[in-house]
Amino acid sequence: MISHANFLPNVEDVAYSFSQAAKNYDQVAGLQRLVADELITKGADLHNGCVLDIGSGTGYVSAKLADVEAVDKVTGLDIAQGMINYAQSCHHSSKLNWQLGDAQQLPLVLPDHANTYNLVISSLAIQWCKNLNAVFAGVAQCLAEDGTFHCATLGPQTLHQLKWAWGQVDDYQHVNEFVPLNVLRKALENHFVQVEIECEPIELKYKSVQQLTKDLKQLGASNHNARAAQGLMGVGRLRKMVQAYESLRDEKGLLPVTYEVYYIKAKNKVE
Numbered sequence: 329m330i331s332h333a334n335f336l337p338n339v340e341d342v343a344y345s346f347s348q349a350a351k352n353y354d355q356v357a358g359l360q361r362l363v364a365d366e367l368i369t370k371g372a373d374l375h376n377g378c379v380l381d382i383g384s385g386t387g388y389v390s391a392k393l394a395d396v397e398a399v400d401k402v403t404g405l406d407i408a409q410g411m412i413n414y415a416q417s418c419h420h421s422s423k424l425n426w427q428l429g430d431a432q433q434l435p436l437v438l439p440d441h442a443n444t445y446n447l448v449i450s451s452l453a454i455q456w457c458k459n460l461n462a463v464f465a466g467v468a469q470c471l472a473e474d475g476t477f478h479c480a481t482l483g484p485q486t487l488h489q490l491k492w493a494w495g496q497v498d499d500y501q502h503v504n505e506f507v508p509l510n511v512l513r514k515a516l517e518n519h520f521v522q523v524e525i526e527c528e529p530i531e532l533k534y535k536s537v538q539q540l541t542k543d544l545k546q547l548g549a550s551n552h553n554a555r556a557a558q559g560l561m562g563v564g565r566l567r568k569m570v571q572a573y574e575s576l577r578d579e580k581g582l583l584p585v586t587y588e589v590y591y592i593k594a595k596n597k598v599e
C-alpha cells in the first residue's frame with residue numbers, strides 16, 4: 329500500500345461526507361468543473377464506445393460523455409449513495425447508468441466487466457483512495473485491449489498555503505495528503521503502458537479563509553486525515569491559523585489557494 333494511505337479516511341467516511349455534500353456540491357464545485365472540463369477537452373479523441381466514470385459524483389462528466397455521439401454507454405460509479413441518487417435524478421440520457429461501489433473493488437463491483445470499457449475516466453476522485461494499486465489493477469482489468477485510462481487527480485502541492493498556515497499553529501495534520509508524482513508514476517507503470525502525466529497547478533483566489541474552509545466542507549473535501557485528532561479545530565487554533573493565512577493576502581487583497589492537478593493518460597497493458 330502507498331504510504332500516504334495511512335492518513336486517508338475510511339471509505340465509509342468518504343461515502344458519508346460526499347453523500348451529505350451532494351445537494352449543494354454543484355454550486356461550490358468551481359475547481360472541480362475547471363478540472364473536469366480540461367480532462368474532457370484533453371481526451372476528446374478517446375470518447376467512444378463503452379465508458380466507465382469512476383467517482384462520478386453528481387454526474388457532470390458522465391452526462392457530458394453520454395452526449396457524445398460515438399459513446400454508446402456510460403456507467404457512473406461512486407461510493408456515495410447520495411451522489412448516485414442525485415446524479416440519477418439530474419441526468420436522463422438512456423446511455424447512462426449508475427453504480428454504487430468502491431473504485432478499490434472494481435472486480436467485485438463490476439463482475440463480468442473484464443475487458444469491457446474503451447475508456448475509464450475519473451476526475452478528482454482517486455485521491456480519496458487508500459489503495460491506489462487496487463484501483464489501477466481493477467481499471468486495467470476492466471479496460472478493453474486498446475482501452476485508455478484518463479484521469480485527473482491532485483498532487484502534494486495542493487492547498488500548500490492552508491498546510492503552511494496550520495503549520496504555524498501546531499504539528500498535526502490538518503490538510504489531506506496527496507501522492508507524490510514519482511510514487512504515482514511507479515504505481516501506474518505496474519499496470520499500464522505509455523503512462524503520461526501532465527502537472528498543472530491552478531491558483532484560485534478567495535476573499536476569506538472561512539469561505540475556503542466552507543467550500544472544502546461543502547465539497548466533502550474537508551480534512552479527514554486519521555492523524556487529525558479530535559478537538560484540533562478549537563476556536564483558538566482556528567483563529568491562529570486564519571491569522572497566519574491572512575498574511576498571504578496579495579496586492580488585490582485576495583488569498584491564494586493552490587491546487588496541483590495531475591492529468592494522467594495510460595494505455596492498457598496487453599498481456
Ligand SMILES: C[S@@+](CC[C@H](N)C(=O)[O-])C[C@H]1O[C@@H](n2cnc3c(N)ncnc32)[C@H](O)[C@@H]1O
Nearest residue numbers: 346364383384385406407408430431451453456
Ligand atoms: C471531488 S468529487 C468529483 C466528482 C466528479 N468526478 C466531478 O468531477 O464533479 C469525488 C467523488 O469521488 C467519489 N469517491 C471517493 N472515493 C471513492 C471510491 N473509493 N470509489 C468510488 N467513488 C469514490 C466521492 O464520493 C465523490 O463523489
